[in-house]
Amino acid sequence: xRDVYVAGIGITTFTRLEYPLSEIAAYASMMAxxxxxxxxxxxxxxxxxGAPRVNHQTALASAVADSLSLLPAGAAAIENGxxxxxxxxxxGFQAVASGMDDVVLVAGVERMREVNNLEAxxxxxxxxxxxxxxxxxxxxxxxxxxxxxxxxxxxxVTERHLAMVGVKNQNAALNxxxxxxxxxxxxxxxxDSPEAMTNNPYVAEPLRFFDACPVSDGGAAIILVSKEKAxxxxxxxxxxxxxxxxxxxxxxxxxxxxxxxxxxxKAAKDAxxxxxxxxxxxxxxxxxxxxxxxxxxxxEEVGFFPKGEGHIGLEKGETALGGRIPINVGGGxxxxxxxxxxxxxxxxxxxxxxxxxDGGKRQVEGAKVGLTLNFGGFGNNVVxxxxxxxx
Amino acid sequence: MSVDLEKILRPVExxxxxxxxxxxxxxxxxxxxxxxxxxxxxxxxxxxxxxLVHVERDYYDVVAARVYAELLGYYQYRFQDQYVLALQxxxxxxxxxxxxxxxxxxxxxxxxxxxxxxxxIGAHGFAAKMEYHIDxxxxxxxxxxxxxxxxxxxWMIEYKLEKRFETPHELGGVPSWALTKExxxxxxxxxxxxxxxxxxxxxxxxxxxxxxxSDPPTPPLDPLAATRALYDPTATALVxxxxxxxxxxxxx
Numbered sequence: 001x002r003d004v005y006v007a008g009i010g011i012t013t014f015t016r017l018e019y020p021l022s023e024i025a026a027y028a029s030m031m032a033x034x035x036x037x038x039x040x041x042x043x044x045x046x047x048x049x050g051a052p053r054v055n056h057q058t059a060l061a062s063a064v065a066d067s068l069s070l071l072p073a074g075a076a077a078i079e080n081g082x083x084x085x086x087x088x089x090x091x092g093f094q095a096v097a098s099g100m101d102d103v104v105l106v107a108g109v110e111r112m113r114e115v116n117n118l119e120a121x122x123x124x125x126x127x128x129x130x131x132x133x134x135x136x137x138x139x140x141x142x143x144x145x146x147x148x149x150x151x152x153x154x155x156x157v158t159e160r161h162l163a164m165v166g167v168k169n170q171n172a173a174l175n176x177x178x179x180x181x182x183x184x185x186x187x188x189x190x191x192d193s194p195e196a197m198t199n200n201p202y203v204a205e206p207l208r209f210f211d212a213c214p215v216s217d218g219g220a221a222i223i224l225v226s227k228e229k230a231x232x233x234x235x236x237x238x239x240x241x242x243x244x245x246x247x248x249x250x251x252x253x254x255x256x257x258x259x260x261x262x263x264x265x266k267a268a269k270d271a272x273x274x275x276x277x278x279x280x281x282x283x284x285x286x287x288x289x290x291x292x293x294x295x296x297x298x299x300e301e302v303g304f305f306p307k308g309e310g311h312i313g314l315e316k317g318e319t320a321l322g323g324r325i326p327i328n329v330g331g332g333x334x335x336x337x338x339x340x341x342x343x344x345x346x347x348x349x350x351x352x353x354x355x356x357x358d359g360g361k362r363q364v365e366g367a368k369v370g371l372t373l374n375f376g377g378f379g380n381n382v383v384x385x386x387x388x389x390x391x
Numbered sequence: 392m393s394v395d396l397e398k399i400l401r402p403v404e405x406x407x408x409x410x411x412x413x414x415x416x417x418x419x420x421x422x423x424x425x426x427x428x429x430x431x432x433x434x435x436x437x438x439x440x441x442x443l444v445h446v447e448r449d450y451y452d453v454v455a456a457r458v459y460a461e462l463l464g465y466y467q468y469r470f471q472d473q474y475v476l477a478l479q480x481x482x483x484x485x486x487x488x489x490x491x492x493x494x495x496x497x498x499x500x501x502x503x504x505x506x507x508x509x510x511x512i513g514a515h516g517f518a519a520k521m522e523y524h525i526d527x528x529x530x531x532x533x534x535x536x537x538x539x540x541x542x543x544x545x546w547m548i549e550y551k552l553e554k555r556f557e558t559p560h561e562l563g564g565v566p567s568w569a570l571t572k573e574x575x576x577x578x579x580x581x582x583x584x585x586x587x588x589x590x591x592x593x594x595x596x597x598x599x600x601x602x603x604x605s606d607p608p609t610p611p612l613d614p615l616a617a618t619r620a621l622y623d624p625t626a627t628a629l630v631x632x633x634x635x636x637x638x639x640x641x642x643x
Binding site for chain 2: 116181182183184185186188189190193194195196197198199200201210
């Protein structure tokens with residue numbers, strides 16, 4: 001198996017974008033192609049979750065290939081729920097690692113704000129079990145709320161811990177011009193003041209408004225290449241060193257212990273094993289904080305903290321910029337936004353930015369190893385990636 | 392015989408109790424002061440409203456154009472029984488809300504124009520406006536319409552407004568909705584916030600001068616425009632533009 005490197009990255013602003021889906025993907029891709037210094041690719045994979053349902057568009061990869069004048073490159077769309085982005089990166093990795101292709105473009109894109117927030121919530125809820133969950137009106141905020149309540153009872157997580165994640169990540173987004181939310185928040189404003197309950201009402205108790213990521217449009221792209229090609233292009237050598245993917249029961253209630261995210265645990269373990277790394281080696285991480293509780297739970301399952309102690313590390317500032325293991329320094333899903341199909345690729349974009357030392361005010365000093373965790377379903381399909389800078 | 396036409400053109404204003412200022416904390420941790428604005432300060436508001444007429448996003452254009460006309464009408468004594476409330480953060484204008492008294496028992500909401508986004512400032516302003524109608528002016532109900540989906544969610548859905556479709560609203564003659572005193576009472580604990588009296592330093596800052604918003608709503612992003620305009624398939628112009636943005640942000 002050949003080594004695979006990231007030669008180029010691109011992203012759109014995450015916000016409401018009133019363009020065709022393929023144009024949004026093309027924009028991010030053009031930036032990635034430009035960044036890598038390539039004009040042709042052997043293959044492109046387009047990660048997307050909702051085009052047929054939300055945007056009334058199918059065969060998205062063909063549209064993107066044509067928009068970019070990349071014909072006759074091979075093209076395929078990959079739909080894997082909110083983990084579509086990292087799943088597409090995995091497919092791109094396999095194509096290059098196998099020797100089948102030398103240059104692969106992976107783009108992630110979503111345009112969710114074409115519909116109203118109720119329809120967007122319903123669209124995301126279609127990833128739940130159709131007979132055991134969806135028909136009873138379960139939504140992702142509802143799932144996350146039930147998970148949070150169990151976590152609070154079992155491990156002592158409080159609403160204050162959740163708010164701390166929200167404040168950390170939304171304020172981190174202020175250092176990321178591409179991020180959706182460009183508005184700082186404070187603990188006093190969302191939790192402690194007499195107005196806090198109005199500023200930050202419950203959306204699914206115990207989760208409040210600022211515990212959830214925004215609904216966003218956006219695209220992100222990366223270029224994966226072989227080592228020979230990477231050397232030829234002369235870009236910083238960022239190797240995609242580890243990949244782990246795992247699944248769990250579709251219906252959450254079937255899990256023996258619902259607070260254990262076994263797919264996260266397995267995906268991270270496999271990625272670390274493949275890369276020859278341990279959690280202690282990671283300098284910067286992108287975790288899938290669609291809801292604030294998930295950053296806490298995932299930080300434990302990937303091995304940054306013992307189970308049930310993620311919130312303690314958070315309290316100590318270990319997950320903030322300058323802490324022991326900075327998490328979501330570009331805002332995460334909470335601050336950057338969560339165009340579902342694009343998220344996994346955007347996480348890779350952030351880590352590559354960090355490993356190149358291009359993070360500006362959000363740069364983790366001396367970052368050499370980064371990790372992304374892309375969480376699909378409610379933890380039933382998870383992809384973990386590790387990246388290493390080789391000097 | 393000379394006729395003072397101005398006296399004929401000016402509506403006779405009904406006595407209306409003033410709005411008692413209040414303040415509240417936003418999610419950002421900043422304090423926002425809500426206070427009544429009178430005629431002499433309207434030109435300051437007009438300067439902030441005019442640019443929004445050209446913002447084709449979230450119906451800012453239509454709302455700003457109408458607010459501009461309403462404020463000018465008030466300033467020039469061509470509007471019956473209008474009031475204007477301003478929301479200010481550190482003196483900066485964050486929102487304008489206005490309405491008018493139709494009869495001693497009926498109020499009419501005109502507009503809610505948020506100049507800062509993402510902090511429920513518009514929602515706080517609307518709540519203050521309803522508080523003025525119901526609590527201060529003693530109206531039984533207030534006629535309301537929405538000109539944007541955001542407004543519809545905020546007013547019709549959050550307050551569960553009643554239909555008054557038989558009554559055309561003064562804003563374009565569209566069917567009215569109504570906030571009754573009973574509905575307002577139900578919303579008090581969740582949607583209506585604010586503390587009184589306003590600490591003197593906060594109030595003085597607000598009263599001193601209405602400063603223009605430092606981050607007003609802008610036209611929607613057009614991230615593809617540079618590429619299209621320059622027929623630039625390698626996106627050089629875009630990358631350069633974004634680098635400039637990043638540079639600007641890091642220098643901020």
